[in-house]
Amino acid sequence: MQATVYKSTGSWYTVKTAAGEMFQARMKGVFKIDENITSTNPVAVGDLVEIAPDDSDANAKNAMITDIGARKNYIVRSSPHGRNKKHIVAANLDQAVLVCTVKDPRTSLGFIDRFLVTAAAYHIPVILVFNKKDIYRDKELEKFEEIAALYGNIGYEVLLIAAATGDGVDDVQELLKDKTTLISGHSGVGKSSLINGLMPGLALRTKAVSGWSGKGLHTTTSAEMYDLPFGGRLIDTPGVREFGIVDIPKTELSHYFLEMQPYIQQCQFNNCLHLNEPGCAVKAAVEAGEIEVDRYVSYATILETIQEELY
Incomplete structure (x- = not known):
């Protein structure tokens, strides 16, 4: 039976079949020792997998992952468990959204460029969504215009929104419709607020930026995919402070x-x-x-x- 991985929590995976059935699945031990799998997570959110349901308890909805389908693409970063290891963030994407901010916290151009390089290496289009328009003054708006011109001239789509007020969220929705999209960004940029605006019933936890450090606080602890009410799927990822590049000579x-x-x-x-x-x-x-x-x-x-x- 084929299913799509919706959530990864380490040893267990939430998967969904084409019929809409949800299972809690584990990997067969062979995947854990396969020398051909060089990432810290052989199964990632977005993967197509073959599962064998556990018939011993029909109510438990448990299953075993018996095979992993070929990936059309994936986003990879250096693993937090070691710079020489790689971690697959998500697989089988149509596009990615990088949520950025000019202030509170400021997203560096270096971080943006690392993300864009990784996405380009796997032929994944990226949309840059700058959030917190509602707190920008003239200085921040001027800085945004400079950044928008820089990346817009290269060919990237750049949006300015205020997730807290809903300003511009409809524009993001239009770009996500009927596509599988990875959403990423520094902690504190308002990623969860944007997702809540796109999916009002979800109510993801949000936190303010840490006052003493100016850095965002983590609210998402593992990657998870959601079905969008207007069509398409969104993969939320934990906030990242660095984006280490791997597999690019x-x-x-x-x-x-x-x-x-x-x-x-x-x-x-x-x-x-x-x-x-x-x-x-x-x-x-x-x-x-x-x-x-x-x-x-x-x-x-x-x-x-x-x-x-x-x-």
Whole structure:
């Protein structure tokens, strides 16, 4: 029987069949020791799995996961259990929404770029949703316009909303309709408030930003998928403070900065890292103002963090 993973809590998974039946499922032991599975979680939210219901207690709705279907894509990050391990955040996505804020807390461009690179590596479109419009003054609105122009010119969709008042939530709803969407962001950016606006009956817990640190407080503890009332599915993920990149060699990183793609083939060397090499078309484009300096600096910063020995 085929089912989709809706929630992962470690050793147990909530799965839903095409008929709408929910089961609590465990993995067969073979998946836990399979050397071909290199992530800390061999089964992720969004996975299609084969299950064998436990017939010994029909009321318990327990099952065993006997097989994992092929993934069309997934979002992966470095595992909190070790930077050399990877954690699959979610699988089989149509798109991702990154919820950001200009203040309380401020989302850094470096964090945004790391997320965009990871999504681009797995061909997942990203929508940038800036929240807390209701608390922005002229200075923050001006900063948002700069950021919106930066990413909008590259081709990303950028929205400004106020989840607390409902302003702009309808626009987000329209983009999510009939699609499977991952929603992510720093803790405290208002992700849970946005989800509550999209699904009023859900009532996810929300917390204010920590006053002493300016950082958000965690409210979601594990990834979970919800059926949207207007069509589609939304995968909520725990708030993240860092987004560690894995499985991307240094020579490939520039391919996932979308504005660099037209210039890569024009470089003098095929393995150009776009740092100090002669005949680099990417650096020439930066100097000509065709690639934003902030994005190039972000690229160079990420490049430094990639551990080449992993490949």
